Structures are given as C-alpha cells and as structure tokens.
Amino acid sequence: MVWLPAAAQGNGPGVRGARAAGLSNASVALSGEVWSMGNNVAGVGEIKQPSVGFYAENRYFSSALNVGALTVALPLGRQPSAGTPTDGMAAPQVVAPVARTWARHGVVAFEAQRFGGTLYNETRVGAGYGYRFGQISLGARVDMLQVSIEGLGSRRVLLGTLGGQIEILPNRLTFGASLYNLSQTKLASYQDERVPTVLKAGLAYRPGSQVLLVVETEKDVERDANFKAGLEYRPVPVLAARLGLASLTEQASAGIGVAAGTFQIDYAAAFQQALGFSHHLSISKSWGKNQ
Template identity: 25%
Template sequence: MRKLYLLIWILLFTSFLKAQDNNGPRITALGNAGVALQDVWSVKNNQAGIAGLLKPIVAAGYENRFGVKELSTQAAVFSIPIKDYAIGAAFNSYGVSDYREIKTGLTLAKSFGPKLFLAVGLNYHQLKISNYGNSNAFSIDVGLQYNAFPKLWLGSHISNPNQARYGENTDQIIPTHIQFGANYIFSEQLLITTELEKILDAQADFKAGIEYKLIKFVALRGGISVNPFKQFAGFGLNYQRVNIDFAVASHPVLGYSPQVALGYEF
C-alpha cells in the first residue's frame, strides 16, 4: 500500500507539468515550441495548425517518462481536411491502473484564406484513482495562426479558459495555458520556432527549437525551454506516406524521457 501511495504522489506531481500531455515527437524535439506549426500533432498543441494540412493524417505515439514505465503516456491523433475546414481528434492516456488521466478531444478548424487559421476544441477529461473514485470534466481550447509575412507564422492558443476542474472526489486541477509564438521558415531545409507559455499560478516559460532537413525525407531537430531549463533532441523520417518521429527530453532533475510516433498520410 505504501508503494501505491508513493506512485500516486509521483503521478500527481508530474501531472502538473504540461509534459504529461504528449505533443508528439516533432513538437517535443523542438522544445515543445509548436504553437505556430502546422502538424497533425497540432491538434494537441494549437488546433489551428491542422487547418494548414492538405491530406488526412493519422498518428500514434508512446512516451516513456523519465524511464519509469508507470509514467508512460500513449497518444493518438488524426486530422481530415474538408474544403476550408479541418476536423481533428486526439486521445491521451497517462498513468497506471491505480492512477490514470485520460483526455479525449475533438477539434474544428477553419482557414480564412491561406494566411489565417482559427480553431476551437472540446476536451473530455477523466481522472481515475483507486479507492478514491472517478472524476471528469470538460474544457475548451481556442487557437489562432496568422501568416504575417511570407516566411513568418504567428500563433496563439489558450487551453481551459473556462478554468474547468475535476469534481469533489479530488483537488486535482486542470491547468490553464496561454501560449504565444512564431516560426520562421528560412528555406525548405531550415525552420526556427519560438514560444512563450504561461500557466496560471506558475512562472512563464520560453521555448525555442530548430529543424534542419539533411535531405528531403530526413530532418534533425533540437530545442530548449528555460523554466526549468530542459533540452530536447530528435529526428524525423518522412518516406512516401509514412512518418516516423523520435524525440528525447532531458529534465535537470528527473532525467530523460524518450518518445516515438508513427504516422500515415492518406
């Protein structure tokens, strides 16, 4: 029983970090600075980004948090463009049978021409703790991306502005995140992305990442975040319709968290 209580405490502690919501290896490798990117994993980071995708994409990922199996995260996403709209969905599961957080989200994004993307998302949260019962809640997301200049994209996103929280069975909260950022596409080979994130009742965090394509279907990535200082690295393989992405995040105290994802473009 003591081991169970210790495990639940660790899970509760790490659940206050946004990292337990798997953003996909590409965004993770870029320091989690993905608010201005267009990617299928944008459905979990800034839903407006899926409005820039031209084909249906599905992807699934796994993260082994800090090398501890009990802190693993499984995630799946997909996006389908329909004329000027895009529909997306995301699933995220974190924890073990005695403590588990599950988040399911649906997104509707719209492109207003090639320069402006808007999106709104609805999320259903479930929290299951053995001997304490289950709790659930609904939250919303609102996202925007704007192509200010030919090579410069700006993005903003807010999650849980309604400050939803779980029920009476637990004091666990659902954090409210506010993000602003930009990415600059220097060429077909080089991209730099930045983001400023503020979690209510916590200090702001600045993130930055760089992506360089060695060849058309191989990309190398790296990134940092400053609060706390963390380092990220990874790579991506995009061959025909199959995408394989890998990333590893380094926390100064808790250690390394590798993750991998497989995607398919229809």
C-alpha cells in the same frame, strides 16, 4: 522544484508528437500536421490529406509516466488547385508566393490519449475543428478529461480550447497562440483544485528552405512562464534533425525525423538533470492526393 517536469502533464495540454518534443514543445506556431490537434488546433486547418498518427512517450523510465495518443484528421471538401501547393510550416521548402488552397470546409480531428499507470491516470477524448482563410487559421476543440486515482475513484470534466495562427510573411514567419481550458474548469472542491489554464504564444521563422526556428512562451496561470526555443534542420527534404531548450523545466531535447513515402516517423529524447531522460516516438500516415 525537481518534480515540475514529471508533473507537466498535470491535466495540462502536454506534448503531441516527437517532432514537437525534439523542439522542447515549442510547437504553437507549427501547422499542417496531425499533431496540430494537440499543439494548436488552428494548425489542423492546413492539413490537405486524411491523416492518422500514433504517439508514445515514456518519462524517466517510469511506467507510471507513460503517455499514448491516437489522432485522426479529416479534411472536409476539396479546393481546385490554384498553383503549386505548400503545407505552411509543415513543409520543408520555400517557394515563390502563389495562391494556395486549403480544405474548403475546414478540417475535423479526433484524439484519444492516456497518461499514467495503475495508481493515477488521465484519459482524454477530444474533437476539434480548424479552418484556414487567407493568412489566418482558427480552431477550437472540446475534450472530455477523466482523472482516476486508485482508492478515490474518478472524475470527468469537459474542457474547451481555442487556437489561432497568422502567417505574417508567407512561407517565412508565422505567429501562433492557444488558450487551453478557457473556462478554468474545476476538478475537485478540495482546495478549489482546477484543471490548469494554459496560454501559449510563439513564432515559427523559416530563413531558408532547410532551417526552421521556433520560439514560444507558455504560461500556466498558477506557474511561472516557461520559455522554449527550437531548431529544425533538413539537409534533405526527407530527413530532419532537431534541438530544443526549455527554461522553466531546465530541459534539453534532440530528435530526428524521417519521411518514408506516406509515413512520417519521428523520435526525440529529452534530458532533465535531476530526473534523467524521456523518450518520444510518433508515426503518422496520410492518404490520397493533396487538396
């Protein structure tokens, strides 16, 4: 049981971005940031500027449990502004309802990720697409996953992921869901080993301009459900503090985020009593003007 958090990568969707890590990865209803590519690909449909992000993670001070990821998101086409734009759940402010616009032809995103060390590692390369229309966002991504074990060789498989989000109350309440590895891809014939199929569903609620509450349930078809909850507080628009809890892994997390011009810098630490601390750092940058 104590090894469950360490094995959480286990070919699964994992964590993307230190913002999500600070919220105990209750991130399926978040949108409008480059890390939506991994958290819920539907959320990339709200990105309005070309963006790039780098993410690094170390679990329990073990070099065999390092994670590194590079993600790029590119909006396709521009929409004429119809009013003061917002960035969905990625924006800290709440404004009066206005006609909002998104990338006319959606957003494409690309990701490269590596987990592990010399004896065991996973390499993932993926491409995704998200599109926002009205109050609904839909997205899909395809990954090539390579699993390598020293002395046993490597295996490559293709994975498919679907995501969706619906803004129930504009600028207030969003529901998100995603299905990772929808085809239940087989990794090895021995004991019918398969890449995990993971369903996530959750809510993001913004009661005011400074507070964001997120809840999420994650269910691997071969594991118990993991309930996660997080709180983000912004005393000023450029600074965020975060807390999170996860039930199945018995893990608590905390983090901080700073906006510096076109850069967003986030750090989070998570603690599991049996295994210790994990550290998460992400840096992202955007270019150009909002769509």
